[in-house]
Amino acid sequence: MAKPASKNSPAAKAVAGAEGDEVPALRALQQAFDANKKYAASDAELLTFYEQMLLIRRFEERAGQLYGLGLIGGFCHLYIGQEAVAVGLQSALKEGHDSVITGYRDHGHMLAYGIDPKVIMAELTGREAGISRGKGGSMHMFSTEHKFYGGHGIVGAQVPLGAGLAFAHKYREDGGVCMAYFGDGAANQGQVYETFNMAALWQLPIVFVVENNGYAMGTAVQRGSAETHFYRRGTAFRIPGLDVNGMDVLEVRAAAEVALDYVRNGNGPVLMELHTYRYRGHSMSDPAKYRTREEVQEMRDKHDPIEAAKAELIARGTSEDKLKEIDKRIRQQVAEAADFAENSPEPDLSELHTDVLVERY
Amino acid sequence: MAIELKMPALSPTMEEGTLARWLKNEGDAIRSGDIIAEIETDKATMEFEAVDEGTLGKIMVPAGTAGVKVGSVIAVLQGDGEAAAPTPAQTPAAAPAPAAPAATGSVAPAAAPVAAKDPEIPVGTNMKSVTVREALRDAMAEEMRRDSRVFVMGEEVAQYQGAYKVTQGLLDEFGPKRVIDTPITEYGFAGIGTGAAMGGLRPIVEFMTFNFAMQAIDHIINSAAKTNYMSGGQMRCPIVFRGPNGAAARVGAQHSQNYGPWYASVPGLVVIAPYDSSDAKGLLKAAIRSEDPVVFLENELVYGRSFELPELDDHVLPIGKARVMREGRDVTIVSYSIGVGFALEAAEQLAAEGIEAEVLDLRTLRPLDKQAVLDSLAKTNRVVVAEEGFPVCSIASEIIAICMEEGFDHLDAPVLRVCNEDVPLPYAANLERAALINAEGIVKAVKQVCYR
Numbered sequence: 028m029a030k031p032a033s034k035n036s037p038a039a040k041a042v043a044g045a046e047g048d049e050v051p052a053l054r055a056l057q058q059a060f061d062a063n064k065k066y067a068a069s070d071a072e073l074l075t076f077y078e079q080m081l082l083i084r085r086f087e088e089r090a091g092q093l094y095g096l097g098l099i100g101g102f103c104h105l106y107i108g109q110e111a112v113a114v115g116l117q118s119a120l121k122e123g124h125d126s127v128i129t130g131y132r133d134h135g136h137m138l139a140y141g142i143d144p145k146v147i148m149a150e151l152t153g154r155e156a157g158i159s160r161g162k163g164g165s166m167h168m169f170s171t172e173h174k175f176y177g178g179h180g181i182v183g184a185q186v187p188l189g190a191g192l193a194f195a196h197k198y199r200e201d202g203g204v205c206m207a208y209f210g211d212g213a214a215n216q217g218q219v220y221e222t223f224n225m226a227a228l229w230q231l232p233i234v235f236v237v238e239n240n241g242y243a244m245g246t247a248v249q250r251g252s253a254e255t256h257f258y259r260r261g262t263a264f265r266i267p268g269l270d271v272n273g274m275d276v277l278e279v280r281a282a283a284e285v286a287l288d289y290v291r292n293g294n295g296p297v298l299m300e301l302h303t304y305r306y307r308g309h310s311m312s313d314p315a316k317y318r319t320r321e322e323v324q325e326m327r328d329k330h331d332p333i334e335a336a337k338a339e340l341i342a343r344g345t346s347e348d349k350l351k352e353i354d355k356r357i358r359q360q361v362a363e364a365a366d367f368a369e370n371s372p373e374p375d376l377s378e379l380h381t382d383v384l385v386e387r388y
Numbered sequence: 389m390a391i392e393l394k395m396p397a398l399s400p401t402m403e404e405g406t407l408a409r410w411l412k413n414e415g416d417a418i419r420s421g422d423i424i425a426e427i428e429t430d431k432a433t434m435e436f437e438a439v440d441e442g443t444l445g446k447i448m449v450p451a452g453t454a455g456v457k458v459g460s461v462i463a464v465l466q467g468d469g470e471a472a473a474p475t476p477a478q479t480p481a482a483a484p485a486p487a488a489p490a491a492t493g494s495v496a497p498a499a500a501p502v503a504a505k506d507p508e509i510p511v512g513t514n515m516k517s518v519t520v521r522e523a524l525r526d527a528m529a530e531e532m533r534r535d536s537r538v539f540v541m542g543e544e545v546a547q548y549q550g551a552y553k554v555t556q557g558l559l560d561e562f563g564p565k566r567v568i569d570t571p572i573t574e575y576g577f578a579g580i581g582t583g584a585a586m587g588g589l590r591p592i593v594e595f596m597t598f599n600f601a602m603q604a605i606d607h608i609i610n611s612a613a614k615t616n617y618m619s620g621g622q623m624r625c626p627i628v629f630r631g632p633n634g635a636a637a638r639v640g641a642q643h644s645q646n647y648g649p650w651y652a653s654v655p656g657l658v659v660i661a662p663y664d665s666s667d668a669k670g671l672l673k674a675a676i677r678s679e680d681p682v683v684f685l686e687n688e689l690v691y692g693r694s695f696e697l698p699e700l701d702d703h704v705l706p707i708g709k710a711r712v713m714r715e716g717r718d719v720t721i722v723s724y725s726i727g728v729g730f731a732l733e734a735a736e737q738l739a740a741e742g743i744e745a746e747v748l749d750l751r752t753l754r755p756l757d758k759q760a761v762l763d764s765l766a767k768t769n770r771v772v773v774a775e776e777g778f779p780v781c782s783i784a785s786e787i788i789a790i791c792m793e794e795g796f797d798h799l800d801a802p803v804l805r806v807c808n809e810d811v812p813l814p815y816a817a818n819l820e821r822a823a824l825i826n827a828e829g830i831v832k833a834v835k836q837v838c839y840r
Contacts, residue, residue, distance in 0.1 A: 126587065160620030167618035176586055176623070181610050187576050188611055191583015191591075198539070198565070198589055221576025228571070382621035383655050385679035388708030388755050 056267045056297060057258075059285050066115075066280035070343055076118060076276045077336040078353055080110035083135045084333055085361045086144055087307075090134065090151055094311045098369060099151045102180075103165045106135030108306040111332035112238050113139040115279025116206060116301075119287055124201075126192040128176040128185045129208035131166035132305075136208065140173050144360060148368035156371040160378065174203075183209060183216030186235065190222045193233035193296075204232040204290050212243025214257050220264075223296070227264040230295035234286050235261070237300045238273065244309045245317040258300035266298050273301030274330045277339075304330065391440050391465040395449075397458045398427060398434045401637045401689060405429040406454040407462060416444045418465060425451075425462070430521065430692050431553045442467045504712045506666060508705050509698045518697040520690050523665035524554050524630075527672035528592060530702070532562055535590060538676055541568040541581055542594030542631070551596045552632060552691055578604030578629070582611045582681075585627035590676060595631035598647045598685060604629075605650075612681035613656030628675045630684035633661070634726060634776050635824060637689065641812035646777030648724070651683040652753040652786070658707055659754040661685040663728035664695035667751055670705030678707065685753075687726045687776075708752045710760035716746035719834050720764040722787050723774040724750040727825060731774045734830035743838055753783055761787060762795045769800040770837040776825045779807035801837040806830050 068076065087105040094103050106113070109132075117127060117139040129136045137147055142158070150157030150168050158168050166180040176192055179185040189207025196203035213219065214237050226233050237257040241248055248255050258268030267289070271282040279301060286297040304326045308315050337350060395405065408426040412418060418438045425436040445464040449456055456462065505511075518526075532538045539562075544551045546559040546569040559567040570577040574595065581593040595601040601608065612625045635644035651659045658680050662668045668686070675682040697703075713728060714735050721731040728749045735745040748764050750757065765771050771791055773784035784805035791803045809823040 128583075158620070159618060159622070162620050163618040167615075169615075169619040169623045171623055176583075177615070177619070179611070181606060184579060184606060184611055187579025187607070188583035188586065190576075191580040191585070192587040194580055194584045195587030195589045198584070218575045218579060221571075221573040222579065224571060224573065225576055225580060382617045382619075384658065384755075385616060385621070385624055385626075386707075388658070388706070388752070 053262060053265065053267045056269050056285050056289055060269055060271070060282050064278050064281055066277045066284065068277055068280065070340075070345075072118070073277075073336065073340060073343070074345070074353075076114050076280075077333070077340060078357065079114045079118075079139055080276065080333045080336060081354065081357050082144065082360065083107075083110045083113070083138050085357050086138060086148070086364070087134060089361045089365050090148070091307065091311065093148075093152065093365060093368070099165070100153065101164055102131065103151065103311045104132040104309065105305070105307045105311075106132055108326065108331075109238060109240060109273065109303045110135060111276040111279050111336075112236070112273045112301045112303050113208075115273075115276040116234075116236060116283045116299075118280055119283035120206060121203070123172070123174055125203050126174045126176055126189070126196065126205040127208075128189040128192060128205065129178070130182065130185055130210060130213060131178070131180050132210070133166065133168060133178045137168060137170065137175055140170070140175050142170050142173055142175065144364040145367045148364040149371050152368040152371070153373065154368060154371035155374045155378070156367070160382075161374040162378070162382065183213040183218050185209060186213070186216070186219045187222045189235075190226045190231055190233055193226065193231040194229070196232050197229075202291070204234060204287065206234045206236060208236045208238055210243065211237060211239040211241070211248050211252065211257060212246070214260065215243075215252060223261055223264040223266055223298075226296040227261075227266050230293065232290050232293070233296045234283075234290055235266070235296060235298045237298070238303055239300055240303050240305045242305075242309065242317065245313070247317065256300070258298055261296070261298035266296050269297065269299045271299055271301050273303035274326075274332045274335070276332055276336055390445060391442065391467065392461045393424070393463040393465055395456045395458050395460050395462050396427065396436060398429060399431060400639050401692075402429050402431075402458055404455050404457050407449050407451060407456050408433060409451040410447060412444050414444055414447055418442055418444050430519065438465075440465055440467075504715050506705075506711055508670070508709075509666070509700075513698040513700060515696040516699050517694045518665045519692055519694050520662075520665050520668045520686070521552070521554055521692060523669035523697055524672055524686065525556055525558070527669040527676070528555070529558060529561060531673055531676040532558070532566060535676075537588065538590040538592065539566040539568065540592040540594060541570055541577060543570055543572055543596050545569060545594050550594075552688060554686075554691065555594065574600050574603040575607065578607040579611065581627055581629075582607045582625060585612070585625045585681070586615065586623060590626055592628045592630060592676060595629065597636075597643060597688070598631055598633040599643050599645055601629065601631070601647070608651070608657070608681070608683065609654050613654050616680070617656055624679050625681045626679050628672070628682045628684055630672070630675075631686060632688040632691070633685035634687050635689075635808070635813055635820075638815060638817065638820060640815045644813035646685075646725075646775070648685055648753050648775075648777060649782045649786075651685075652756070652783060654754075656681070657754060658682040658752070659685065660707065660752050661725040662751055663690065663713075663725055663749055664693075665697045666695060666703070667705060667711070667749070669697060670703045671707065671751060673702075673704045674707050677704070682707075685725060690726055690729070693729075708755045708757055710757035711749045711751055712746060712760075712764070713749045714745070714747040716744035716768065718744045718768055719770040719772065719838055720746045720748055720761075720768045721772050721774055721830060721834065722748045722750065722761055722764075724753060724783065725776065727774045727776045730776075730825055730827045730830055733827035734774070734834065737827060737831050738834055743834060743840065745834060750783070756786070756790075758790050758794070761790055762798075765791055765795045766798045769798055770834075771799075771803045772830060772833045772837055773803065773805045774825060774830050775805065775807045777808055779805055779810055782807055801839065804833040804837055806833045
């Protein structure tokens with residue numbers, strides 16, 4: 028092995044460029060996060076996180092049921108197990124100001140951004156009242172009002188699109204940031220790295236979020252990725268990384284604070300890796316031959332983000348009755364959404380040809 | 389031994405240029421690698437470097453001479469004979485770039501017959517001769533002045549002033565915030581542009597050529613074209629993807645393809661392919677203002693051609709409308725982009741033989757102006773489609789289908805198509821010439837449908 032060139036050698040300087048090779052921020056964000064991993068949520072905040080995660084969980088369970096009944100068609104990717112990621116991160120955003128974009132597993136991110144469960148569920152059932160008027164489906168939902176930009180079915184495409192949203196924030200100088208989610212599978216797409224390069228080059232206000240749930244469809248991370256530490260993958264572009272436990276909503280939120288502080292101060296992008304887990308299959312038609320039941324059960328029993336938040340609430344003195352009441356209310360809310368989705372009419376056939384183009388030529 | 393220094397070709401499509409200035413005088417010693425002169429084209433200024441050594445003899449073309457043909461002798465280099473250090477590269481007539489053969493037959497002469505007036509342009513409007521390149525630049529500049537959300541991004545669009553100089557001067561006027569050089573990363577920047585449009589801006593994304601947009605076609609189609617529909621009309625994507633499309637000259641198969649039929653097959657896109665300066669400007673301005681994603685297909689071989697451009701404060705043309713470029717009663721030649729030049733050339737030849745051809749320029753490929761095709765068919769009863777592109781699943785195929793489905797009763801002969809050969813475009817000059825559409829092929833097809 029060649030001896031590494033001394034730091035002051037011409038070779039080292041040539042590699043490092045004129046500004047030297049030290050980029051302290053590459054590690055500084057992780058250090059700041061490690062120093063204080065738990066977000067000091069107020070009781071009210073913690074309760075909100077809990078309610079939002081529970082809403083996602085119950086919503087997705089219901090969606091799974093409706094799929095089984097044939098009311099939801101095509102592809103349907105559930106977010107069960109990953110709730111702490113969207114809730115912890117998006118609670119740190121300014122809703123309606125900061126942009127959010129994600130891939131096809133998008134129900135949770137919408138619910139975490141305060142979008143009405145009824146119009147989401149009605150979209151899943153392909154009804155006129157759906158948020159995309161029944162034309163998008165599970166993978167293609169948007170709310171420009173909330174600055175939620177989808178909902179994209181091509182793996183990885185949301186990453187440059189997110190950088191474009193960040194570009195628009197910077198261009199308009201509105202102080203907004205974009206949070207762009209993608210999975211451990213999408214993290215191997217070439218366009219992700221094209222985007223890292225430009226986002227760092229142009230100092231775009233974007234937080235790249237890898238939701239590492241361990242499996243790209245049925246391919247375990249270590250079978251598909253040479254570098255399995257996704258948070259390190261920005262280093263080549265001088266993008267600092269954050270390695271975060273995505274099963275704890277307070278840790279996620281604490282990391283979000285660190286990332287957003289950096290990005291909002293005009294320092295360019297951050298890459299976060301959130302270690303999470305999906306309890307259900309990749310989509311509804313997943314034979315789950317690639318992992319054991321025991322592995323899933325272990326995560327459910329010992330690392331569930333909702334149970335953790337619940338334990339914390341109880342430790343802080345929230346009564347069991349109150350938690351039961353919340354659960355009941357959320358079940359009711361989801362039942363109403365499901366009824367709405369089931370009973371809303373399908374789009375009128377005249378809608379077939381609308382919205383292809385905006386203008387008439 | 390005297391060596392003739394010849395006017396070099398600085399790009400695949402260069403036919404002539406200006407000898408801007410001489411950096412060496414007659415009698416100066418020349419060493420290999422010396423810069424002898426500066427050559428200017430409408431695209432760029434380039435340095436002319438010596439390959440051989442010797443003494444600059446006679447300068448045949450004085451500085452400032454415009455229109456110097458590629459391959460013509462511009463100076464003579466006197467060899468130093470035995471006294472000179474031996475240089476292995478002393479071969480005669482070794483200009484830096486091989487002198488382009490006179491046979492650039494694929495390049496159509498700018499046929500400018502008596503064109504039919506565009507009804508969109510008010511009668512009595514003052515006209516000015518402007519290149520397509522300038523018309524496109526002016527369209528972008530005017531729209532950027534008008535709307536601060538409009539910006540242009542792409543490879544070499546800013547500091548380099550555009551790989552084909554279409555964005556020349558924009559950086560100076562609008563600055564680096566709005567004229568953005570990207571790395572060579574088409575998929576990525578097409579996605580960033582598309583996202584910026586979703587976020588409320590009005591991006592113009594330049595592809596150095598549409599061949600490279602193949603890397604980015606996912607964002608053009610899956611992200612830009614489909615989102616409005618998938619979102620139930622909620623999320624718009626007002627973006628323009630533009631750049632040269634189709635065959636250039638002698639650049640081989642990977643750089644020579646017309647993607648018009650590809651994009652025109654996708655609902656959710658507007659696809660424009662103008663021919664002359666007026667349409668280039670008027671339609672690019674319309675494209676930038678459109679709420680829909682637009683693929684705007686230019687043609688490198690047409691960039692340098694001059695056409696009449698109306699001098700209007702705000703020359704915007706309607707998208708989706710074809711234009712009768714030349715009126716005729718005997719046959720209709722439907723075309724678009726560079727094909728229109730060949731069609732007009734063919735119409736001139738046919739007129740000399742007593743056949744009056746109507747030339748219809750589609751201008752917009754999607755939405756296609758079906759009615760204009762059918763109206764012209766009803767008038768002439770005969771149609772030939774001329775398209776610089778592959779014949780299979782082409783715009784020509786589509787026009788033929790339209791004529792058959794909706795104009796069958798008006799047809800007095802089968803509709804014929806004149807396209808490029810169904811092969812990847814070859815490099816060799818003779819093969820390339822044989823593969824590309826030309827006026828002669830159109831003339832032949834017209835005679836066939838006229839049974840002459």
